[in-house]
Amino acid sequence: xxxxxxxxxxxxxxxxxxxxxxxxxxxxxxxxxxxxxxxxxxxxxxxxxxxxxxxxxxxxxxxxxxxxxxxxxxxxxxxxxxxxxxxxxxxxxxxxxxxxxxxxxxxxxxxxxxxxxxxxxxxxxxxxxxxxxxxxxxxxxxxxxxxxxxxxxxxxx
Amino acid sequence: xxxxxxxxxxxxxxxxxxxxxxxxxxxxxxxxxxxxxxxxxxxxxxxxxxxxxxxxxxxxxxxxxxxxxxxxxxxxxxxxxxxxxxxxxxxxxxxxxxxxxxxxxxxxxxxxxxxxxxxxxxxxxxxxxxxxxxxxxxxxxxxxxxxxxxxxxxxxxxxxxxxxxxxxxxxxxxxxxxxxxxxxxxxxxxxxxxxxxxxxxxxxxxxxxxxxxxxxxxxxxxxxxxxxxxxxxxxxxxxxxxxxxxxxxxxxxxxxxxxxxxxxxxxxxxxxxxxxxxxxxxxxxxxxxxxxxxxxxxxxxxxxxxxxxxxxxxxxxxxxxxxxxxxxxxxxxxxxxxxxxxxxxxxxxxxxxxxxxxxxxxxxxxxxxxxxxxxxxxxxxxxxxxxxxxxxxxxxxxxxxxxxxxxxxxxxxxxxxxxxxxxxxxxxxxxxxxxxxxxxxxxxxxxxxxxxxxxxxxxxxxxxxxxxxxxxxxxxxxxxxxxxxxxxxxxxxxxxxxxxx
Ligand SMILES: [Zn+2]
Ligand SMILES: [Zn+2]
Ligand SMILES: [Zn+2]
Ligand SMILES: [Zn+2]
Numbered sequence: 285x286x287x288x289x290x291x292x293x294x295x296x297x298x299x300x301x302x303x304x305x306x307x308x309x310x311x312x313x314x315x316x317x318x319x320x321x322x323x324x325x326x327x328x329x330x331x332x333x334x335x336x337x338x339x340x341x342x343x344x345x346x347x348x349x350x351x352x353x354x355x356x357x358x359x360x361x362x363x364x365x366x367x368x369x370x371x372x373x374x375x376x377x378x379x380x381x382x383x384x385x386x387x388x389x390x391x392x393x394x395x396x397x398x399x400x401x402x403x404x405x406x407x408x409x410x411x412x413x414x415x416x417x418x419x420x421x422x423x424x425x426x427x428x429x430x431x432x433x434x435x436x437x438x439x440x441x
Numbered sequence: 442x443x444x445x446x447x448x449x450x451x452x453x454x455x456x457x458x459x460x461x462x463x464x465x466x467x468x469x470x471x472x473x474x475x476x477x478x479x480x481x482x483x484x485x486x487x488x489x490x491x492x493x494x495x496x497x498x499x500x501x502x503x504x505x506x507x508x509x510x511x512x513x514x515x516x517x518x519x520x521x522x523x524x525x526x527x528x529x530x531x532x533x534x535x536x537x538x539x540x541x542x543x544x545x546x547x548x549x550x551x552x553x554x555x556x557x558x559x560x561x562x563x564x565x566x567x568x569x570x571x572x573x574x575x576x577x578x579x580x581x582x583x584x585x586x587x588x589x590x591x592x593x594x595x596x597x598x599x600x601x602x603x604x605x606x607x608x609x610x611x612x613x614x615x616x617x618x619x620x621x622x623x624x625x626x627x628x629x630x631x632x633x634x635x636x637x638x639x640x641x642x643x644x645x646x647x648x649x650x651x652x653x654x655x656x657x658x659x660x661x662x663x664x665x666x667x668x669x670x671x672x673x674x675x676x677x678x679x680x681x682x683x684x685x686x687x688x689x690x691x692x693x694x695x696x697x698x699x700x701x702x703x704x705x706x707x708x709x710x711x712x713x714x715x716x717x718x719x720x721x722x723x724x725x726x727x728x729x730x731x732x733x734x735x736x737x738x739x740x741x742x743x744x745x746x747x748x749x750x751x752x753x754x755x756x757x758x759x760x761x762x763x764x765x766x767x768x769x770x771x772x773x774x775x776x777x778x779x780x781x782x783x784x785x786x787x788x789x790x791x792x793x794x795x796x797x798x799x800x801x802x803x804x805x806x807x808x809x810x811x812x813x814x815x816x817x818x819x820x821x822x823x824x825x826x827x828x829x830x831x832x833x834x835x836x837x838x839x840x841x842x843x844x845x846x847x848x849x850x851x852x853x854x855x856x857x858x859x860x861x862x863x864x865x866x867x868x869x870x871x872x873x874x875x876x877x878x879x880x881x882x883x884x885x886x887x888x889x890x891x892x893x894x895x896x897x898x899x900x901x902x903x904x905x906x907x908x909x910x911x912x913x914x915x916x917x918x919x920x921x922x923x924x925x926x927x928x929x930x931x932x933x934x935x936x937x938x939x940x941x942x
Contacts, residue, residue, distance in 0.1 A: 285569075285570045285593065286570075288570055291571070348593060351590070384608050385586075385590070385608040385609070386609040
């Protein structure tokens, strides 16, 4: 079931990335090897502490995609309340129980970009940065993220 | 809308508020005071039927189709009061929120919903699989997907208990949609899972913990359970398949051990399981000739096949000591342990205490475990004997009533051995003293009677069994008496404040 759909997604992704401004922070999104493992690269949005960083996202597509969601994981370290700093796991509802076949790999990448700017502190995977955010110390929050962005996400890809 | 809003513990919205007679299930039981827990037995199937009845009633009240009400109620986790309240308040809001709105969606109105068929020349291009297909299903939102994709989607979703939504938007699928798409009774699978969730969410319901049993027990005086447990009473219930379990622990009946003893004992056994793994072996060697002996039945009176030496499986001592007087092997030999510890002079005091407590624990664990294993062996022996007798009867044409004593004896044996088993957990948490002496004497008597009846089930010759009917009856009677004495002795011991948790 998944192959044709992934082929179609592949075609539309290349078109969307080159033709529209909508996905300006998605640098690339391509299969590696077969159609069931992909690699995506995103750029930190400007006017965010992630600015200037680039992150690689490893994507595993299950056989029953798009009934089941793809598995996505950050490869280089990202400091964010909903991302596990050690493993790169992402806590995002659409990657779990809120997934529907209406999502695509591309729109899911967009959702991850949105999550960067709009963290969900109630379901933290990184307690330290989450607590900074909850305490309202935005200066420290941005500072710490900028520090890790420069340490792990400059020239990383 | 948080989940908590749906939580309610009062019985007012019980699925069975208008259900049948209460006294139906007050089963006479000499062991447990059954009136302390008032309960009803249910089966999943019966709960489904009651739910459907409830939906029919509600569909009349709301003037909506049955299917529609099922989905509504399912969204409300079967809390009809909350549903009616919200619905009376603002029906449109409820419908929109749950994806059940019948008004035009997105300004469009899709007339031609349901199953769709296409031709090879003009096939349907499915958004999910991106393939050309001939069959599809369309919901009133206008979203349409091929049947193959829809089926895969439903297979995933029925595993959860939630209302299933359109793969592309929030419109809910009704049981009718689900059944048409799946081509089977997919909606009842979903309903069943929804009931499972309902039972798990409500403190008044519990699943029978017995493996492969999906009977449900509903307790009517659930507010009393906490008090019962606090006062060391055990809220035992019996499921519609005859399994006894503790409603508080959701665990097999642990009479005479109170719930707190049970919990501590189970945790202790879990923690120490590595240490005692060696005990659980099913084979031992004959203490006389060293022949390896496998334990077949549940009886602990062993006879070596090779040298005919009769010994006790628990203490490996000669059975002679066990025959005439009461079992001694259930009594932890304190004097012996004392001696052992004194001889280890070079050890620190603390070491001795640890060792002593471990020895003591191992002693009771060993007994507990032996009877757990024996219970399983008893069970298979009883099954074999009952089956053999039934076969012979069918051949000869004798009525089954004649052999009812075997069924009764088997259940007496299994219950009594379980009581004996749990009495060792109680003994472990008891301080030594006068009442423990009494306790252990009664315990030894019970162990004796258990083995006596268990031994009768080792007979495989049907004719001999028939001749021994009176022996079965007498052994059962004795066992029931001693089991009752065990429960009383435990109560006495606990009331004397001898329990140390
Ligand atoms: Zn399809
Ligand atoms: Zn839809
Ligand atoms: Zn049961
Ligand atoms: Zn209990």
